[in-house]
Amino acid sequence: MGFAHTVGGTRHVFPDLRTLLARATPSRSGDVLAGVAAESAAERVAAQRALADLPLRHFLAEAVVPYEADEVTRLILDSHDPAAFAPVAHLTVGGFRDWLLGEADSTALTALAPGLTPEMVAAASKICRLQDLVAIAAKCRVTTRFRNTIGLPGTLSIRLQPNDPVDDPKGVAAQILDGLLLGAGDAVIGVNPATDNVDNLCRLLEMLDGVRARFDIPTQTCVLAHVTTTLLAIERGAPVDLVFQSIGGTQKTNESFAVSLALLKEAREAALALRRGTLGDDLMYFETGQGSALSAEAHHGCDQQTIEARAYAVARAFSPLLVNSVVGFIGPEYLFDGKQITRAGLEDHFCGKLLGLPMGVDVCYTNHAEADQDDMDALLTLLGVAGVTYVMGVAGADDVMLAYQSTSFHDGLYARAALGKRPAPEFAAWLERMGIADRTLEALPAPMTDLLR
Amino acid sequence: MSTPVLWRDLRRYTPARVALGRAGNALPTAAHLDFQEAHARARDAVWSGLDAPALEGAVGALGVPVRRVASAAPDRRSYLLRPDLGRRLADGEAARLAEIAAPGSIAVVLADGLCATGVQAHAPPLLAALLPGLRAAGWQLAPVVIATQARVALGDAVGEALQAAAVAVLIGERPGLSATDSLGCYLTWAPRRGRTDAERNCISNIRPEGLPPEAAARKLLWLLDAARRLGQTGVALKDEEPAAPLVAPQPQDRIGGTP
Numbered sequence: 001m002g003f004a005h006t007v008g009g010t011r012h013v014f015p016d017l018r019t020l021l022a023r024a025t026p027s028r029s030g031d032v033l034a035g036v037a038a039e040s041a042a043e044r045v046a047a048q049r050a051l052a053d054l055p056l057r058h059f060l061a062e063a064v065v066p067y068e069a070d071e072v073t074r075l076i077l078d079s080h081d082p083a084a085f086a087p088v089a090h091l092t093v094g095g096f097r098d099w100l101l102g103e104a105d106s107t108a109l110t111a112l113a114p115g116l117t118p119e120m121v122a123a124a125s126k127i128c129r130l131q132d133l134v135a136i137a138a139k140c141r142v143t144t145r146f147r148n149t150i151g152l153p154g155t156l157s158i159r160l161q162p163n164d165p166v167d168d169p170k171g172v173a174a175q176i177l178d179g180l181l182l183g184a185g186d187a188v189i190g191v192n193p194a195t196d197n198v199d200n201l202c203r204l205l206e207m208l209d210g211v212r213a214r215f216d217i218p219t220q221t222c223v224l225a226h227v228t229t230t231l232l233a234i235e236r237g238a239p240v241d242l243v244f245q246s247i248g249g250t251q252k253t254n255e256s257f258a259v260s261l262a263l264l265k266e267a268r269e270a271a272l273a274l275r276r277g278t279l280g281d282d283l284m285y286f287e288t289g290q291g292s293a294l295s296a297e298a299h300h301g302c303d304q305q306t307i308e309a310r311a312y313a314v315a316r317a318f319s320p321l322l323v324n325s326v327v328g329f330i331g332p333e334y335l336f337d338g339k340q341i342t343r344a345g346l347e348d349h350f351c352g353k354l355l356g357l358p359m360g361v362d363v364c365y366t367n368h369a370e371a372d373q374d375d376m377d378a379l380l381t382l383l384g385v386a387g388v389t390y391v392m393g394v395a396g397a398d399d400v401m402l403a404y405q406s407t408s409f410h411d412g413l414y415a416r417a418a419l420g421k422r423p424a425p426e427f428a429a430w431l432e433r434m435g436i437a438d439r440t441l442e443a444l445p446a447p448m449t450d451l452l453r
Numbered sequence: 454m455s456t457p458v459l460w461r462d463l464r465r466y467t468p469a470r471v472a473l474g475r476a477g478n479a480l481p482t483a484a485h486l487d488f489q490e491a492h493a494r495a496r497d498a499v500w501s502g503l504d505a506p507a508l509e510g511a512v513g514a515l516g517v518p519v520r521r522v523a524s525a526a527p528d529r530r531s532y533l534l535r536p537d538l539g540r541r542l543a544d545g546e547a548a549r550l551a552e553i554a555a556p557g558s559i560a561v562v563l564a565d566g567l568c569a570t571g572v573q574a575h576a577p578p579l580l581a582a583l584l585p586g587l588r589a590a591g592w593q594l595a596p597v598v599i600a601t602q603a604r605v606a607l608g609d610a611v612g613e614a615l616q617a618a619a620v621a622v623l624i625g626e627r628p629g630l631s632a633t634d635s636l637g638c639y640l641t642w643a644p645r646r647g648r649t650d651a652e653r654n655c656i657s658n659i660r661p662e663g664l665p666p667e668a669a670a671r672k673l674l675w676l677l678d679a680a681r682r683l684g685q686t687g688v689a690l691k692d693e694e695p696a697a698p699l700v701a702p703q704p705q706d707r708i709g710g711t712p
Contacts, residue, residue: 165658174466258651258688333536367495367628368567396470403629413478440475442460449456452466
């Protein structure tokens with residue numbers, strides 16, 4: 001079946017759901033690259049009007065990626081909860097947006113999440129302005145636990161990201177101390193390893209766990225290696241708190257990351273068996289990002305934002321502690337400039353939260369994108385108002401290993417102060433105990449000085 | 454080194470921007486402007502071009518034949534917005550490479566990538582360190598290919614045309630704030646168009662202050678030997694080389710991380 005709408009005397013026809021969604025998507029370079037973007041502003045708004053009139057039920061009848069060919073589609077449709085969906089089952093996409101902005105409250109949204117598919121929330125996002133994406137996401141409540149409590153109202157957590165160009169333990173440790181002194185680390189202390197070497201992974205895991213245990217920091221640690229390498233580390237008895245993996249919204253994208261749903265399940269079970277969580281057992285950590293499917297030629301003719309939302313269906317099947325879009329990392333061929341990165345970051349946060357995920361965002365850009373620190377400040381502030389679960393903390397905003405700019409420890413302090421947010425409660429109490437909650441002393445706290453001996 | 458006592462002592466242990474101080478919750482002015490300057494330099498580096506004749510001369514001086522190819526991307530802006538063009542050879546290039554095919558060889562591609570500074574400076578010393586090891590391992594080296602407006606996957610098309618057993622693409626990495634001369638090396642066994650990033654192994658951050666070119670050459674020889682034994686590269690080839698505090702992120706470990 002097709003869809004159509006007339007704008008200014010021209011009838012625009014969209015042959016199927018994936019085309020309708022793609023043409024309705026606000027402009028971005030990745031959809032132009034894929035050849036799925038609207039060819040004019042009029043065609044885009046015609047698609048948005050046709051999409052607004054589409055019943056939400058239709059998304060249960062037409063898959064954007066074939067059911068037979070894709071395990072992510074099968075996961076989405078087979079795990080759909082009709083009872084949870086019932087309160088909005090009578091609505092169109094446009095009616096759903098109005099309901100979300102109006103009567104929907106936190107309790108209703110939490111109950112609704114299992115009844116929503118990624119394509120439904122992606123559709124709603126396409127007819128939202130930035131303020132709608134902020135206002136609706138701010139109503140969502142998602143709380144997760146491992147060694148602390150992440151996502152409580154009034155909190156903003158920070159991933160401390162102490163990446164080192166050669167995985168030098170002292171280089172990592174110096175950045176951890178810097179981050180802790182500036183209030184970062186309650187989401188996770190998480191290192192992107194410079195090498196996927198198993199020995200190196202085990203060495204970093206031991207070092208991170210040693211720092212955490214020595215100062216009794218109520219947080220979790222992670223080395224963001226490939227899931228198969230983490231499984232090897234678990235076999236060797238390394239202290240693995242969280243299992244990390246990059247994921248995408250189609251089976252073929254995940255194959256390009258060399259993962260499957262079965263492999264993720266295996267890794268989660270292996271880590272659960274270690275029983276390292278004290279407050280809860282949410283232990284998966286996923287990263288995503290618009291454009292990864294097209295980059296792997298695994299997008300099935302869909303727009304990148306719809307595929308991105310489908311990655312969140314993969315994430316929610318594994319009860320993650322943390323999920324974040326790495327929104328500006330992928331480059332200008334997918335998100336050209338600050339305007340496109342800003343919109344994508346808010347879309348990703350909105351979709352993740354509506355689907356029930358503890359959604360953070362790596363507010364970031366690369367040096368070949370048309371973006372700068374001003375764009376990051378705007379997106380960070382908008383996300384803070386939208387209740388983002390966590391953002392990154394990188395020393396001086398400059399990741400010296402991955403060669404991109406993310407939010408700094410200072411940015412985290414700014415966002416918390418400007419928006420009246422606090423760290424996760426257990427971590428906030430630890431900062432108080434260490435005497436570093438409200439200021440950074442010129443002298444290092446005494447117990448920390450011998451870490452670098 | 455003595456035990457750190459002050460916050461600023463942390464700077465001794467890392468090239469990262471630690472202990473910058475605070476002006477309220479923000480960066481003090483000097484640190485803020487340091488960052489702005491580094492970003493300005495990186496932005497300019499993205500738009501810098503490869504001096505192909507100079508590189509050709511440096512490689513030719515090592516006594517190996519060199520060919521130049523262009524990708525299908527006509528200019529820098531097209532290259533940035535259309536990565537598909539940077540992965541394809543320009544019309545006619547594949548046929549010209551086929552004339553000098555070296556079946557079963559190792560092909561080496563020197564590619565400008567997102568910043569030409571690194572390949573310009575560090576590819577010749579890396580090659581110089583690599584050549585004796587290749588000879589010792591019994592490898593035939595195909596003519597070295599210098600590629601402009603090139604992405605990593607262009608190596609698949611080059612390797613396929615040359616009928617190479619493996620291709621190593623030495624490519625300029627996206628410039629960071631602290632380094633604008635980083636070189637990456639991507640090794641792909643049995644190169645042919647359509648290979649995915651999961652089928653490659655990577656050595657990154659090759660530069661004197663990161664992984665020196667000579668160490669990268671040793672690492673590449675190790676990977677090449679392992680690839681020949683396994684008959685493949687990528688995730689199946691786990692970097693289990695002992696005691697190697699080296700640098701080789703798998704490109705699939707970060708969303709969109711491949712140049």
